[in-house]
Amino acid sequence: MTPINIILLSLLVFMAYLRLRPKAPNTLPKAPPPTVFKTFTPPTLLPYNGTNGMPVYFAVRGRVFDVSSGRNFYGPGGPYSNFAGRDASRGLACGSFDESMLTKNLEGPLDTMSDLGPEEMESLRGWEERFEEKYLVVGRLVPVDSPEAKEAGLS
Numbered sequence: 001m002t003p004i005n006i007i008l009l010s011l012l013v014f015m016a017y018l019r020l021r022p023k024a025p026n027t028l029p030k031a032p033p034p035t036v037f038k039t040f041t042p043p044t045l046l047p048y049n050g051t052n053g054m055p056v057y058f059a060v061r062g063r064v065f066d067v068s069s070g071r072n073f074y075g076p077g078g079p080y081s082n083f084a085g086r087d088a089s090r091g092l093a094c095g096s097f098d099e100s101m102l103t104k105n106l107e108g109p110l111d112t113m114s115d116l117g118p119e120e121m122e123s124l125r126g127w128e129e130r131f132e133e134k135y136l137v138v139g140r141l142v143p144v145d146s147p148e149a150k151e152a153g154l155s
């Protein structure tokens with residue numbers, strides 16, 4: 001036996017082992033922390049602004065994100081605290097955290113943003129992708145006067 005033979009033999013044995021060894025049980029990916037997927041209307045989303053021990057939520061195109069881990073930005077006193085407990089879609093799309101970006105009538109329909117152009121919608125899409133990576137979706141936002149809200153006992 002030369003050293004080369006020994007190495008080759010070891011390699012063969014090792015490869016045979018790899019093929020024949022029992023398959024490790026499939027380990028499931030770690031489950032995300034359990035979250036109750038809730039239905040919100042603009043008025044019921046409002047208290048989620050980080051005060052009174054509440055988490056910080058905001059909605060983007062009908063999805064409610066828990067942005068509590070970003071409360072320095074979105075929580076009380078943060079530069080974007082305007083959006084806490086609100087539908088942030090228009091403001092994100094337009095790149096403005098101005099009060100005027102918020103839907104005024106909380107009892108009315110959700111902002112469809114039909115007046116915005118492709119650039120704004122593209123920008124919004126970019127924000128959504130970032131939020132999807134960083135934050136959990138904890139619910140959906142529906143208008144007060146909707147079958148979904150009625151079903152959830154919210155109107």
Ligand SMILES: *[C@@H]1O[C@H](CO)[C@@H](O)[C@H](O)[C@H]1NC(C)=O
Nearest residue numbers: 046047048049050051076077
């Ligand atoms: C947060 O929400 C509570 C309850 O809706 C309200 O009383 C409070 O003024 C809000 N705080 C801020 C900073 O908007």
